[in-house]
Amino acid sequence: xxxxxxxxxxxxxxxxxxxxxxxxxxxxxxxxxxxxxxxxxxxxxxxxxxxxxxxxxxxxxxxxxxxxxxxxxxxxxxxxxxxxxxxxxxxxxxxxxxxxxxxxxxxxxxxxxxxxxxxxxxxxxxxxxxxxxxxxxxxxxxxxxxxxxxxxxxxxxxxxxxxxxxxxxxxxxxxxxxxxxxxxxxxxxxxxxxxxxxxxxxxxxxxxxxxxxxxxxxxxxxxxxxxxxxxxxxxxxxxxxxxxxxxxxxxxxxxxxxxxxxxxxxxxxxxxxxxxxxxxxxxxxxxxxxxxxxxxxxxxxxxxxxxxxxxxxxxxxxxxxxxxxxxxxxxxxxxxxxxxxxxxxxxxxxxxxxxxxxxxxxx
Ligand SMILES: [Zn+2]
Numbered sequence: 001x002x003x004x005x006x007x008x009x010x011x012x013x014x015x016x017x018x019x020x021x022x023x024x025x026x027x028x029x030x031x032x033x034x035x036x037x038x039x040x041x042x043x044x045x046x047x048x049x050x051x052x053x054x055x056x057x058x059x060x061x062x063x064x065x066x067x068x069x070x071x072x073x074x075x076x077x078x079x080x081x082x083x084x085x086x087x088x089x090x091x092x093x094x095x096x097x098x099x100x101x102x103x104x105x106x107x108x109x110x111x112x113x114x115x116x117x118x119x120x121x122x123x124x125x126x127x128x129x130x131x132x133x134x135x136x137x138x139x140x141x142x143x144x145x146x147x148x149x150x151x152x153x154x155x156x157x158x159x160x161x162x163x164x165x166x167x168x169x170x171x172x173x174x175x176x177x178x179x180x181x182x183x184x185x186x187x188x189x190x191x192x193x194x195x196x197x198x199x200x201x202x203x204x205x206x207x208x209x210x211x212x213x214x215x216x217x218x219x220x221x222x223x224x225x226x227x228x229x230x231x232x233x234x235x236x237x238x239x240x241x242x243x244x245x246x247x248x249x250x251x252x253x254x255x256x257x258x259x260x261x262x263x264x265x266x267x268x269x270x271x272x273x274x275x276x277x278x279x280x281x282x283x284x285x286x287x288x289x290x291x292x293x294x295x296x297x298x299x300x301x302x303x304x305x306x307x308x309x310x311x312x313x314x315x316x317x318x319x320x321x322x323x324x325x326x327x328x329x330x331x332x333x334x335x336x337x338x339x340x341x342x343x344x345x346x347x348x349x350x351x352x353x354x355x356x357x358x359x360x361x362x363x
Contacts, residue, residue: 001310002303003112003119004296007130007166009311012173014299015137019147022138022288022295029062035298036065042095043069044087044111045122046102051264052122052131055286056099059293068095083338084331085114092116097301100124106331106356110339112313118300125329126162127357132263133166134296135289140220142288143259143281148175151217155182156224156244156269158189163263164224165193172201179205180214184240186231196347210243216253221246223262223269223282248273261285314355319343323361325354332356 003009010018025032041060045053048071057067084102088111091098098115100108101122108121123129141147152171154164158181168189171177179198181189188207198205208214215221226244231237246260251274262270262282274280303309321340325332332341332354342355352361 001112001115001118002300003108003115003121003313004130004300005109005112005119005121005313006128007133007170009130015134015170015173018134018292018295018299019138019141021299022291023142025294026142026291032063032294032298034064036060036063036301039063039065039097039301040095041065041067041069041297042091042098043067043071043122044091044098044100044102045069045071046073046100046104046107048072049101049123051286052101055131055289056120056122056293059290059297062290063294063297065297069099083335084110085338087111088114088119097297103329104331104334105327105329106339106354109313109356110331110335118304120296120300125357126160128166129162130166131289131293131296132163133170134292135285136163136167136222136261136263137170138288138292139261139281139285140259143284144219144257147171148177150174150176150219151178151180152220152222153180153182153211153214153218154189154222154224155211155246156226157187157230158183158224159187160230161224164189164222165197167222168193168203169197169201172197172203177203179203180218181205181207182209182211182214182244183207184209184226184236184244186236187226200347211246211250212243212253215250215258216255218254218258221254221258221260223260223266225267225269245269245271246274247271248277251277251279254279314342314344316344318355319352323352325357325359326362327354327357327359330354330357330359 043053060067084107097118099120099122102124105125105127108124112119158164228237259281332339343352346353
């Protein structure tokens with residue numbers, strides 16, 4: 001059985017297959033309007049995320065399928081303490097595919113390990129949100145006609161922004177990608193991302209301190225929110241915040257074909273006077289999210305019938321049950337009675353990492 005738990009679960013050929021199918025769906029909507037007739041998608045949302053849930057729901061409906069599920073853990077048996085593994089086995093009796101959103105990191109992986117149907121991670125804590133990454137890739141492909149040969153600027157919170165980390169990892173699978181990191185000192189891309197992803201996978205990057213100095217070089221500008229709470233010093237926030245706000249004025253130096261992406265919701269990092277500019281792609285990006293989820297649902301249902309597509313969910317040398325994960329929001333801690341801890345050597349050769357959430361073990 002194939003699942004989508006992290007963006008790296010897909011090979012570059014498979015990523016391409018999904019993006020190509022999404023483009024065909026966009027061009028031939030009628031052709032796909034009944035392909036999932038009789039199939040059911042379960043949306044298991046343990047925390048509210050209306051936007052993502054509606055995107056999945058609308059995707060399945062446009063394929064002619066049905067949707068069931070819950071949008072709040074309090075209204076389900078979860079409030080009675082049922083484990084993710086048990087809930088999954090119950091839902092398997094009702095639905096052909098699962099989309100799970102969970103505040104606990106690693107919950108969708110545990111679901112997949114116990115599931116007879118494909119499981120899609122619709123976001124687990126601050127760990128991963130792979131369908132956002134697919135959305136970003138489809139938007140770049142649709143807007144620019146390519147996912148190779150790109151200079152991409154990431155602006156704002158590069159430290160905590162998981163959408164940024166996932167997209168950089170996914171881009172490492174494409175050719176001739178240059179990354180420009182535009183962030184205040186406090187919110188720079190973490191060192192492990194630079195080493196494990198940029199250096200190891202060969203994605204050249206440079207770091208700059210303001211949008212103005214690089215905007216003319218970019219093919220894509222990926223904006224994220226800079227939250228005041230992330231700064232220790234409020235004065236520092238006030239001093240730097242405007243360097244990371246996009247205004248119509250700053251766009252004057254940008255290429256005419258540059259595209260602006262944002263995972264939304266925005267607060268004030270993109271001025272509303274940018275919205276009317278044809279380079280602003282962030283609302284089109286939302287619609288692409290629906291199309292790419294349609295393609296993903298179709299592919300996973302198709303691959304479920306093809307044993308040759310199977311791949312182990314957890315590969316490599318794993319140490320079971322010996323260490324406790326340092327992350328209190330990891331499923332190996334929140335469901336310690338039901339989920340065995342698992343660690344594997346980290347990609348940078350520097351100690352061990354939790355299989356569920358990628359944190360280090362507790363000392
Ligand atoms: Zn963990």
